[in-house]
Amino acid sequence: MSDFLFNPLLVKEMRDRFRSRKTMLILAVYLFVMGGIPMGFLLMDPLKAESLGDNRDLFLISAGIHYAMVCFVAPALTAGAISGERERQTLHILLTTQLSTRTIILSKLITSLAFSTLLLVASMPLYSIVMLYGSVSPEQMAQLVLFLAVNMFFLGSLGLFCSTWIKRTSISTVTTYGIAFFFVVGTGLLFFFIGESLQQTYPEQYVNSNVWSMYELQMLAGTNPIIVLSDILGESFDQSDDITFAPWLFFSCVYVVLSFVLVIWSAYLLKPIRRKWWSWKKRPVRVQ
Amino acid sequence: MVIETVHLGKRYGNLQALADLNLSIEPGKVFGFIGPNGAGKSTTMLILSTLLEQSEGEAFVCGYNVRKDPASVRQSVGYMPDFFGVYDNLTAVEYLEFYAGAYKIPASKRRALVGDLLELVNLSHKADAFVDSLSRGMQQRLGLARCLVHDPAVLILDEPASGLDPRARIELREIMKQLREMGKTIIISSHVLPELAELCDDIGVIEKGRLIAYGSVHEVSNRDTGQSRMQLRALRNLDKAGLLLASSPYVHQLTEYMGGYRFYFQGTEQQKAELLQELLDEQVAVVYYGDSKKDLEDVFLAITEGVGME
Known part of the structure; x- marks a missing residue:
């Protein structure tokens, strides 16, 4: 484990990611956006003693912006991780070292997740403004943080996969956002379209909207981030x-x-020589 | 054998990039790969470096099968591609330390190792310079040092001299001579053929994925035509030398060249020595008598003539 934590790629990536002016700039812009919008709403609708405990709007706005920023930032951090190495012509050399493809992939992922986590943690104090209004339970906050963390992990992994699979960073980035769009919006649309279609095609079978209680449709709804976020925020769809x-x-x-x-x-795709388990013996063969 | 390939082949769809390659390279030998672009040199090197899987045949480096035991092969090989990038925010020392770490060399030994390597490639004075600020020649030398961080038995150098000015080429060649003296087995490809002639023990000529000539520089030079191109330079009695060469049954196509003569010699090494003795007996002050530097280029053109037209 300590070998992995101190592997040179992880150390170099961490240093590159956290010790540059660009990092500070991204963090500053992120916090400015994250803090600026709720502050703008506060200016438009100042905090009043009588609204305490009733106004959930600021929580919804903050969570929505937070999720949008995660969707925007997390894929961008990893969509060029491997393709960038390929374009810089450093990947071949890296693959001839004793670093395994799994180590390379995990190092890249951990670095981007560390930065995403920094963004998430740094913006958490902004929720103190939300907490001023009350009407948000600690359980909801915990679920929201977990939800955002899972999204970061998934979108980061997706970006990394596209970066390994596709050679060009530009195409990899567009593909990552395209697939992410499918998960964020497409699964929700599929949920509504399929439900409505079933209801209209078999009206006698699905009376009184009981099509939405189908287990398959519920599972589809459970994979859509917007529906899940709405549920966490207590604003679920009918x-x-x-x-x-x-x-x-x-x-x-x-x-x-x-x-x-x-x-x-991704680790498998990155391997220059991919083992076909059914055709090779595991033991290395040495000839003289 | 340090490197051995058995009926090695690589196919990209319908394109046969490499076919039936059989190589055997002994320890400590320098093997030169000659061939035009797209002939299959880089493909072979990529397979031997475990960066590409072959379609047919087997390849072994230091006894390890490149497909079945790539980790052991990587530990035995230092690979330098024809074009490689560098991390722009690292100094030369940090760059080498990074790769030393990637080869799992203990941190306590890295600093001394990096110092030695920088000295070997004459870059000690650039230790703290950022890698992207180095000239192309210096980056190539640093790349060579990078190949050596884990002390591999085999070096695979794909066109290391490409894009270098003459001085940088000479510097690189001198380092490679040092590496040869250190007992490293080297596979090198180059378009600068005379450089290979000087450096290599054996050469292989590859064209359209097939090895069409293989052996020592001398064997390959005499393979097709049975003759070698030679050069003579002398300080005195050059006219006598001209007469003697013209009358020799072994000498053909005698021409004046750079204050001396160039000619084709058809005969054995013994007959070459006898001709030199005759020149000396005639008081010709010989300062150079040997293969012409252009020889390998001629051989390459002669061997590959018509291959590309098939």
């Missing part, structure tokens, strides 16, 4: 009211598993 499990827990489990699959797949 169609997703019938979900019988905790959406945030289901969402976290699905996306964490998906992220691990993407990381393992």
Whole structure:
């Protein structure tokens, strides 16, 4: 474990990521946006003693902006991680060292996650403004933080996978955002379209909107970040009211598993020589 | 054998990039790979460096199968590609320390090792310079030092002299001579053929993915035509030398060249020595009598003539 934590790639990446002026600039802009918008709303609608405990708008706005920033920043941090090495012509040399592809992928992912986590943690004090209004439970805050962390992990892994799979950084970045768009918006649209279609096609079978209680549709709803975020914020859609499990827990489990699959797949794709398990013996052969 | 390939082949779709390559390179030998762009030199080097999987055949480096035991092969090989990038925010020392770490060399030994390597490639004075500020020649030398951080038995150098000015080429060649003296087995490809002739024990000529000539520089030079191009320079009695060469049955196509003569010699090494003795007996003050520097280029052109037209 200590070998991994002090592997030269991780150390170099951490140093590059955290010891540059660009890093401070990104952090400053991020906090400015994250703090500026709620502050703007506060200026428009000043805090009043009588509204304490009732006004949830600021919480919704802050969480929405936070999620949007995560969707914007997390893929960008990893979508060029491997393709950038390839374009700089340093990847081949790196692959001839004793660093395994798994170490290379994890080092890149951990570095970007560390930076994403810094952004997340640095912006958490902004929620103290939200807490002034009350009407937000600590449990909701914890679920929101977990939700954002899972999204960072998934979007970071997705970016890393696209970066390994696609040679050019520009195409990898566009593909990452495209796939992320599918997960953020596409799964929600699929949920609504499929439900509505079933209801209209088989009106006698799905009376009184009971199509939304179908387990398959509930699972689809549980994979859509916007529906899950709405549920965490206590603003669920009518169609997703019938979900019988905790959406945030289901969402976290699905996306964490998906992220691990993407990381393992990336490490496999990065291997110059991919082992075909059915054709080779495991023991190395030495000839004289 | 340090390097051995058995019916090695690589296919990209319908394109056969490498076919039926059989190489055997002994320890401590310098092997030169000659061939035009796209002939299969880099493909072979990538396979031997475990960066590309072959389609057919097997390849072994230091006894390890490149496909079945790539980690052991990587520990035995130092690979320098024809074009490689550098991390722009590292100094020369940090750059080498980074790769030393990547080869799992203990941190306590890295600083001394890096110092030795920088001295070997004459870059001690640039130890604290940022890598991207170094000239192309210096970056190539640093790349060579990077290949050596884990003390590999084999060096695979893909066109190391490409894009270098003459001085940088000479400096690089001198370092490679040092490495040869250190007992490293080196595979080197280059378009600068005379440089290979001077450096290599064996050469292989590859064209359209096939090895069409393989052996010592001398064997390959005499392979097709049975003759070698030679050069003579002398301080005195050059006219006598001209007459003697013209009358020799072994000498053909005698021409004046750079204050001396250049000619094709068809005969054995013994007959070459006898001709030199005759020149000395005629009081010709010989200062150079040997293979012409352009020889390998001629050989390459002769061997590959018509291959690309098939």
